[in-house]
Amino acid sequence: MSLTIDDFVQKEESTCSYGMDDYTTEAARWCKGCGGHGALGALQRMLRDNQVHPEEVVCVSGIGCSSRFPHYLRAYGFHTLHGRALPVSVGVSLARPELKLLTVMGDGDCFSIGGNHWLHTLRYNINSMVMVLDNEIYALTKKQVSPTSRIGTVSNTSPRGSYLEPLNPLSVALGISNISFIAQTASWLPGHMQATLEKAWKHKGLAFVRILQRCPVFMPNAFQGGSVDFPGKFLESPEGIPVDKGILRDAPVVAHDPRNINAAQAVAANSHMEKEPLGLIYYNPEVPTYSDIRYSKVATVDRKAKAKLLDDYLTRYSVES
Amino acid sequence: MKEPIQLKEHIVEIVSDAGEGAQKAGTTFAELCAKSGNGLWTVEIIPSEIQPPPHTVGSASGNRIRLSSRPVTNGGDLTNLVVAFNEMALLSRIQVGALAPDVIVIIDNMWATHADPQICKQYREVLDSLSTQGGQVWELPIDAACAKVTDDSAKGKNMFIVGMLSCLYNKDLEVAKSFVRGIFAKKPPAVIQKNMDLIEAGYVFGMNHFSQTFVVAPVKGLPEQVAMNGNTAIALGSIAAGYELCSMYPITPATSASHELAAFFEDFGGLVHQAEDEIAAVGVAIGSNWAGKPALTITSGPGMALKTEFLGLTVMTETPLVCVNVQRGGPSTGLPTKVEQGDLLNALFASPGDAPKVVMAPSSIEECYHIMPLARKISEEFRALVIVLSDANLATGRQLFARPKVVEDMLTTPLDLSPVEAGAKPFDWDLETGLSQRILPGRPNGMWVATGLNHNEAGKINYLAESNQKGMTMRSRKLAVLQSTLKAPEIFGEAEGDLLIVGWGSTRGAIWEAVERAQAEGLRVSAMNIQFISPLPPGIKAAFQKFKKVMTVELNYCDRMGDPYITEENRRYAQLAIILRANTLVDVDCWGMVPGRPLMPCEVHGVIRQEIQALKTKKGI
């Protein structure tokens, strides 16, 4: 793709040198062992490596453990309501398309109470990286079964084991029109996670990244405890995310074409049954963003012209007596 | 033909089956009257379904036009003249008690000889009962005459009726034709010609059939006027206020404001975002405002209920937001197309915890326009949630008012991305006023996180008692400060007397007209309209104390004394009355009803007479 005038305008001439501290407000207050620490660290490293201005980053979150994310990231942030991060992100992206938007949610937040917003925002394809930190449990409210909990999960609302098969967020997302980016990574794979976030960050459109993580307190055994035995398989493709197996002992690498929606759907559909796919599952950078679509139709009018135009409009309602 | 009768005003209705064209005929005739200088208020008569079964009471659809020789502030009393396409449409108007006892009814006589004997029978019954009650019935071969001009009389009848009414009210035929030509300007010439023929035929029909005609003189000496409904006024007012985003979800009767915006907002650099639900609609508006692009959301009662949690977040994060609620009947789905003022307490109090906010109510269509820039300014300067309570009466009614002056300065403040001084805080409350500066994302050095959790001046989450107390105080203080800048509300009439009627919102026109009549009768009654309900304006308690009795008149439910089980202790008051009682400790009485239509001045007038009579009786004892 050739350079757009927006790219040109936003190009930086100044040299800055941001370090990790420039993206850190305070020590994160998540439990030790929590995957949130890893996700935050990977994001901060990615921002540092790309020398992103902290004031141009906006991190919107919902409610839940993961949604404390913006408080620990030195950037602008909006810690919204349970399930409602995405509408606020849509508002920010419509208001200020030039800001670098990041939306962080948990599995209950995004897939359950925020399900409707999730589906529709995927369809809007707003320009935002959307991270879902999925630990298969409601943690902040103290251990209730979540939409992604495996069947049989013992929780405070399902003490005899949960009753339903989990929701497959990857398959659902792939069923939405205008989907442009889906990737999956895991919090115990720092290298892969950072590479995934980087790829997502550079995507123009909604980059949906599901980050698998365990909850050391309420769901320590999610995803085999995030251990060397985690059954993952890496998706490899030339424009995909570089394979970085990290600690994994038993993770095959398979060729996958992320531009092929049918291949992506096959990978997603099997994710729970065999091995969790890691890497870029679907990618279509050609899908236009919602703000690009909308603003291509919106006139540029300065204050004077606007006042004049409104006055002209009022004439339509005028009554000469 | 006799000399036309000169009238000060007349209320005329056109009713038909839904989709038969009475609405089009009504709006066209109303516009024509507006153009010819009459004071005007129109009310839509809308069935709840899109295509209800025809020739039934539930199918009645049309327009009610109050024509006057002076400026009009409300829909007025009972209807003086009805053009009915069939007897069931007419019956529906009789059933809701909309017609004056001496109403003139112009009705198509084809039903008298209809093939279905049942129809003939009910036609006759309806008309007979009307005549016995004093109504005049003009049975005329409208459809037959119309069919001579067009193949499809059902489609062409609307313009035929416009022609007929133009004759009846002595409007100039050529003016009428050129006006209608303007409406159809974009249609093919054949269509325009057909409509011209229909108008002319209707006019001639009137000349041949009407034994009596009327003249309602135009209003003289007003500045240039515009005619629009309240939702259009809100839409245009939003543009005047500098809004650039309207985030909404379809709901009656609010949606037409967004239709209006959707039609031309993009030309103004703005856009309408139809969100996936009511919750998202407000969330998008909050996100946009927080990021620095002024956005509003427009909804009705059920939508307000859904938005409640987000509205609390707005208050907590001190994100400016204007939320317009075009009220309709409730609870639940209630009366979706009909007027009620039932959302006042919801607007004031619905929220998790205490969420102080500004609540304002426009009392006319003109105010629907002007209130938007003010609401936007207050929301931004006070970093506050402003709820604007309009209603179905304003939304669908149409009024003439002075053409607003468009001022560039009324537009919103441009995006401020100037660097933030080191150490600046997002809630750097001025301890006296609670006001603080907004820090928009993108401003260098200003990084902060908005959160619905309690936070300190720096926006950091804080669970300490004094921090929570302080935050609550600061958010509440802003209302007191706003209150200190408000003027005491105008009193319509003498500043002291027997009775003070207090109203809010769209009922002002009817109340003031009723009060004016009562004053003319020598009754010591005055009226007050409350525009700011939160915070309440200063001086109302003092004003109340100058009257023997204060009562609210509202279009919402209240228990009536004398009804079974109702006592002083358990009586549920009308909503404004509850607020006024709580805030002034004055024993404010109330009169409210929920008929699903606007108040009529005659009803309020009746209440005034009754109350003053009661006061006198009481005094006598």
Added chain:
Amino acid sequence: MELQEIVESAWSAPLQALRNKVSIATQNVSDILTLEVLRTSGHHEAELERSLGSFAGASLDLGAVSKVFGKNAKKAALDSSTYSRVQALHQQLSVWNIDFESRIPSCKVIAISDLPGIEKQAVEHLNQMAECLKLIRMAWLERNSKYDPAVHDSYFADFNWEKLTNDEVGLCPPFVVMIKDQGDKNLFYSTLLPLVTSGLPVKVVLEKSAFYNTYQAFSRSTALRCSLEIEMLPVALKGVYVIQDTVARPQAIAHLQAGLISPRPGLFSILNDADSGRCDQAVLSRALPLFRYDPDKSEVFLKRFDLAENPDLKDVWASSTIEFLNAAGKKDLMQKKITFADFAATEAQYQSDFSDLPANQESRAIEISAYLELPYADRSGKLPFIFFRNSQNALVKKVPSMRIVAQTADKRHLWKSLCEVSGVNNPYLTELEKQLRTEAAKDKESALADLRNDLSSEIEALNQEAVQQAMAKLAGNLAGLSALELGQIAVAPQDKTNPFKMVSAPIASKIQAPVVNFDTPYIESKLCTACDECITIDPNIFAYDSNKQAFIKNAKGGPYKNLLKASKKCSAKIIHPGKEW
């Protein structure tokens, strides 16, 4: 549509985007100035009256409002030098904003004689465009409070088009000159070549309408003459963007657009004829081979040169089915190859070059496409002809003049050469393909042998691993670690599912685990998830590095048992506790 309009329409979308940016930039800068006024005086009563209107005045005491707002009114946010800089920028942008359309030159149609000296105009144009882009960029920096005089003043001071990157040049409305092709080859050598090789991104549109004779009327039938072919230009001038197309093809607009935004000089040869049938025939007959040469598309010449949109790409001549009336007067169809001669027969200027095939010559007659495939030696005595559909729609045989035959031969030769350079029928590739096929068969066999070898080395490796494990266990016992933990830390992660495949190299390099030196404790920091476990256990031993990943800052900062505990608790199992001291 005029060709000029077509060229301009190809650029209209980016031009509109630029126009919009100028408006927005002007607005942004004007907003900064408006803001400054509002900051300092927006709360004044008179200002409030204006901005709120009489309606608000009826409900609010604007004096009181002014006092409230004034209490915390901000002072001016901009220092005087910034303010005047923004003001100056606003002035410059306003001029652009009002004047934009007239400042963007339209596509220039010029006579050949005007070409010399055009470079100077081109440079002026480019610099003006660079100025426009510069102002837009400055406005954006000002809007975001990112204009730093220390950095930007000097950067923007002498900003001209040479400071633009290639991509950025593509954003400038192009400098286009349009010349009518008069068949004058001097034009190429004397004027166009210097222009397109000047290093300026000038776009030359060569408007073609006629096909000129390149041979004398009585040429020999063999094509010996050396003529300059625009199609072969990329071979000589590999840095020029070259297109040949016709206005009849809708794709041409997109190709032109791509060419116009290229930072390269461009030469666009466009056949312009309102008769789209003639355009189609010119393409079909190889009279006008379609091609695009994009110098930036690839490192590989073959990929830069794109011939793909021509009909029947793999054949020397394209085929077409023509409808005619046969001897019986009925409609009939015939599939035939369309040669340059077939095209020439329909061109007015070549009418005299065709004669009817005399009846007595039938025995020597041969279709021209077949004729040209014959070796020279076999051609003598043969008479090439074409099938020509006459005005009665009957097929007749026509004999072209020798110069037409020569030109047809020349076009055939050109087409074959083009195919070669674009890789369509490259003889070397064909040969290579054949070779590869034979080699592939051989490879299969050797691959099997390799697999067998791999298997034996794998067995070897497994043996070694067993020894290593035994050693580790021994060491572990000495260090007091259980066998279970050892399983997690001491065994080399290897892919067990596929015994033939070792761990891939990049990962192996990151994991230094098996080479355990149990004496010194260490953390595989790259794999740390920063989960805070070890840091919480003993902040005197563990700390985060500059990547916020844990390392052992002082192994002896705390008791050894803390090292062990952290190693056990570490969710990533990357802490190697070493030997107790």
